Amino acid sequence: YANQRHGNQLDSFSKQKGNALRQGSSWRGSRGLLALLLVVTCGCAAATWLYVTSLDSDITESLARQREIISPEPRVYLVPCSEDYDNYKRYPGCTPQKCGRAVTDSAVTREEAQVLRRLAERALALAGSEGGASILDLHSGALSMGKQFVNIYRYFGDQIRDVFTQEDFQLYRDVRGRIQAIVARTFDLDPTLLYLTKPTFFSRINSTAAKTQHDEYWHPHIDKVTYGSFDYTSLLYLSDYGSDFTGGRFVFMDQNANRTVEPRAGRVSFFSSGSENLHRVEKVTWGTRYAITVSFTCDPAHAISDPTLP
Ligand SMILES: O=C(O)CCC(=O)C(=O)O
Numbered sequence: 001y002a003n004q005r006h007g008n009q010l011d012s013f014s015k016q017k018g019n020a021l022r023q024g025s026s027w028r029g030s031r032g033l034l035a036l037l038l039v040v041t042c043g044c045a046a047a048t049w050l051y052v053t054s055l056d057s058d059i060t061e062s063l064a065r066q067r068e069i070i071s072p073e074p075r076v077y078l079v080p081c082s083e084d085y086d087n088y089k090r091y092p093g094c095t096p097q098k099c100g101r102a103v104t105d106s107a108v109t110r111e112e113a114q115v116l117r118r119l120a121e122r123a124l125a126l127a128g129s130e131g132g133a134s135i136l137d138l139h140s141g142a143l144s145m146g147k148q149f150v151n152i153y154r155y156f157g158d159q160i161r162d163v164f165t166q167e168d169f170q171l172y173r174d175v176r177g178r179i180q181a182i183v184a185r186t187f188d189l190d191p192t193l194l195y196l197t198k199p200t201f202f203s204r205i206n207s208t209a210a211k212t213q214h215d216e217y218w219h220p221h222i223d224k225v226t227y228g229s230f231d232y233t234s235l236l237y238l239s240d241y242g243s244d245f246t247g248g249r250f251v252f253m254d255q256n257a258n259r260t261v262e263p264r265a266g267r268v269s270f271f272s273s274g275s276e277n278l279h280r281v282e283k284v285t286w287g288t289r290y291a292i293t294v295s296f297t298c299d300p301a302h303a304i305s306d307p308t309l310p
C-alpha cells in the first residue's frame with residue numbers, strides 16, 4: 001500500500017514536470033508574440049507620425065503673439081490673390097492686386113482700445129445676446145438682445161446719451177481713419193478710393209453656449225462671400241488673449257497650415273477679403289473677448305458714412 005502510494009507520487013511528479021515544461025515553452029512563445037506585437041505597434045506609430053507630419057494640414061503657427069509688440073511697421077504676409085476678384089467689377093486703385101494679411105500694434109494705442117472697449121461694455125450691458133456672441137453696430141444701430149436685435153437708437157431714445165458721448169464717436173471716426181490709411185498704404189491703394197462699408201461692428205464673445213445661429217461665430221468663412229461688399233477686412237482688438245480670455249484666437253486656414261493672430265488690445269489685423277483669406281475664430285473657452293470688425297469696400301455704391309450721435 002505504501003509502495004503503491006510512492007509509485008503514485010512519482011507518477012504525479014513526472015506529470016507535473018511535463019506540465020511545467022509545456023508551460024515554459026508556451027511562455028517563451030507568448031513572449032515572442034509580445035515582442036512582435038511591440039515591433040508592429042512601434043512601426044505603425046512611426047508610420048502614422050511620418051504621415052501626419054508630412055501631410056497634416058493642422059500645423060499651427062503664430063503670425064503675431066499676444067506678448068509681442070509689432071511696431072512701428074506692420075508685419076505683412078503676402079499671399080497670391082484668389083480668382084474671386086475676377087467675378088466682381090474692378091475698381092482701379094482699390095481692387096486687390098496685392099493680397100495678404102498684416103498686423104500692427106502701432107495704429108491704435110492700448111488706451112484708445114480701452115476707451116472703445118468701455119464704450120462696448122456700456123452699450124452691451126443694456127442688452128446682449130442670450131448666447132455667447134453679441135454685436136453692436138453704431139452705423140445701423142443694431143444691438144443684440146436675447147435671441148434677436150434691436151435698434152439701439154430707437155429702443156433707448158435719448159437715454160443713449162448716457163451711454164455714448166461725442167468724444168466716443170470722434171475717437172471711433174479717428175481710429176477708423178487711421179486703419180483705412182494703413183490698409184491703403186500696405187496694399188498700395190489710393191486711400192480716397194477705399195470706403196467704409198457695412199457691417200462694421202463691435203463684438204463681445206464669451207463661452208456661453210450658442211442659442212441661435214447668430215451666436216455661431218466660429219465657422220470658417222470668406223468675408224467677401226459672407227458679406228458681399230467687403231474688399232478689405234480689418235479687426236481692431238480691444239482685449240488680450242490669455243489674460244482677458246482664453247481660446248478666441250483668429251485663424252487663417254491655409255492649405256497646409258493654420259496661421260493664428262493672437263488678439264492684443266490695440267492690435268489691428270487686416271487682410272484682403274477674398275478666399276485667399278479663409279478664416280475662423282476659435283471658440284472662447286473662458287473670459288470675454290471684445291473686438292471691432294471694420295470693413296472696407298472699393299464699390300462707392302456700398303460706402304457708408306461714419307456714425308453720428310443722434
Ligand atoms: O473677431 C475676429 O477676430 C474675426 C471676426 C470675423 O471673422 C468677422 O467679423 O468676419
Ligand SMILES: [Fe+2]
Pocket residue numbers: 221222223233279
Ligand atoms: Fe470674418
